[in-house]
Each structure stands twice: as C-alpha cells, then as structure tokens.
Amino acid sequence: MVQTIRIEAEAREQAGKGAARATRRQGLVPAVIYGAKAEATLAALDPRDVMKELHKGGWQSHLYEVAVKGGVTERCLMRDVQFHPVTDRPIHVDFQRLAPGARIRVKVPVHFIHEDTCPGIKAGGVLNVVRREVEVLAEPENVPEAFEVDLSEAQIGAGLRWSSVKDQFGTKPAIVGRDFMIASVAAPTVVEEAPAAAPGPVEATKQKAPAAGAAAPAKGGKKK
Incomplete structure (x- = not known):
C-alpha cells in the first residue's frame, strides 16, 4: 500500500496574489488545502520538500499529512503544482483534503x-x-x-x-x-526492400558516321 508522507508547513494568514508573492520572497512556496466541505487552509512549504516529492515520481497518488505549525495536520493528496515559466521552480501547490470514508x-x-x-x-x-x-x-x-x-x-x-x-x-x-x-x-515490423528499378528502354543504335575521306552515299542522281 502507498505510504503516508509527512510535510511540515508554515501557516499563511492571507490569500491572494500579493500575499503569495510575499511568501515567495521569504523563500517559501505558497500552498492551499481544500475540499471535504471545509474551509481552505493556507500554508507555506519549504521548496526543498516540494522538489523532493516531485523527483520521486507518482506524487499524485501519494498520501500526505501536511502539519501546519500552530494549526491542524491535514490528510490530503497533492493535486497540482504550478511552476515558474523561466526557472521551473514550484511557485504554488494545491492539496485536496480527504473526507473520512470517501474514495x-x-x-x-x-x-x-x-x-x-x-x-x-x-x-x-x-x-x-x-x-x-x-x-x-x-x-x-x-x-x-x-x-x-x-x-x-x-x-x-x-x-x-x-x-x-x-x-x-x-x-x-x-x-x-x-x-x-x-x-x-x-509482431516485429518487417521492412521490405523496394524492388530494383526496371532498366529504361534501350536507345536505338545510332548509325555510324562515315570514315574520313569516304564518299558519301549518292543521292538519287540523274541517269546517264
């Protein structure tokens, strides 16, 4: 069975683009935990923890316990990661909270x-x-x-x-x-060789030119 991975997180008080940029300036990755008909939890993650999970592969099927300091520990799935278009560093993570008994x-x-x-x-x-x-x-x-x-x-x-x-x-x-x-x-792919091209039509044999000094054939002259 899949293992549960624990991630330590800082709490974030405000949502929005400005607050997310402020979190990134602190060297952290903003994250949100949503679902199960509960209010969203805002968090900030160490980018090294995020990259560690991404490098493992199959992170979308892993179970996570995100422990927010001063708050609750959320059991969730990592659903989406957004990356910077130039540096390819993670800039936002979405987690889906797991509801008890739900598939x-x-x-x-x-x-x-x-x-x-x-x-x-x-x-x-x-x-x-x-x-x-x-x-x-x-x-x-x-x-x-x-x-x-x-x-x-x-x-x-x-x-x-x-x-x-x-x-x-x-x-x-x-x-x-x-x-x-x-x-x-x-089945293995069999590559058939193309048939050799048929020879072109044989050119008509050219009439040999008369040797130097030889008399040209007489053309229909008058009878003497």
Whole structure:
C-alpha cells in the first residue's frame, strides 16, 4: 500500500496574489488545502520538500499529512503544482483534503514484470504500452504504489487488459463498462526492400558516321 508522507508547513494568514508573492520572497512556496466541505487552509512549504516529492515520481497518488505549525495536520493528496515559466521552480501547490470514508480518484502507474522472460518479446515481438498509468477510485488507505502486469506467458499478439492486472487492491477503474487495453505484444515490423528499378528502354543504335575521306552515299542522281 502507498505510504503516508509527512510535510511540515508554515501557516499563511492571507490569500491572494500579493500575499503569495510575499511568501515567495521569504523563500517559501505558497500552498492551499481544500475540499471535504471545509474551509481552505493556507500554508507555506519549504521548496526543498516540494522538489523532493516531485523527483520521486507518482506524487499524485501519494498520501500526505501536511502539519501546519500552530494549526491542524491535514490528510490530503497533492493535486497540482504550478511552476515558474523561466526557472521551473514550484511557485504554488494545491492539496485536496480527504473526507473520512470517501474514495479518491488517483492515477496509479503500471509496472510490467518478467519482461526479460516474455516469450513474445524473446521471439522478436515488441511491447506496445497503451497506458502507463490507470486512473482509479480507491480508499485512501488502500491506494497502491503501482499495478503489476505479468508478461511471463504473453505471446506475440497478446492483449493485456485491466483484467490482466495481478492485484487491483479493491480499486475501481474510472473507465467503466469495458475491459480496456493496457498493453499488447506486437509482431516485429518487417521492412521490405523496394524492388530494383526496371532498366529504361534501350536507345536505338545510332548509325555510324562515315570514315574520313569516304564518299558519301549518292543521292538519287540523274541517269546517264
């Protein structure tokens, strides 16, 4: 199951662009925690903590406990991060507060296992990945780190669908009503050589020019 990550935060008293700029001048990243039919909580984060989470990957499916000094500890998801257009540094973070008993919509990455022993790939096939992550509804306590798809028996032409996921952890996919495709083992692409160009028409043999000094053929003269 996904782990809960704790982030220490400072409290912010005011919202708005001016207050956010003032927070950035202090070297912090403004953040807001919203949802669960409660008033939004304003916070300021250490940019190193934000970058640490972004570098991990899969941060949208991680659970966070944001501990605001002098306030409450909020259990939430990191929903959106805004970046400076020039420096690419984070300039704002949105968290979604988790309501008790509610399912959350998250994107869970897909990992393919036993790719080195996959018979279809060993025969020259290619793994064609349709979805590298699957959006699902899950209980906050049961959000998986990743879904696993086993390739140990996949032959060329095999289609790997949602039903191929080894353990779905009680989640429900956002795509309903069909067993959607996640990946397939495609046949190798055969590149056919173009046929050689046909030779052009043979040029008519040119009449040889008469040798020097030779008499030119007589043209129809008068009879003597």
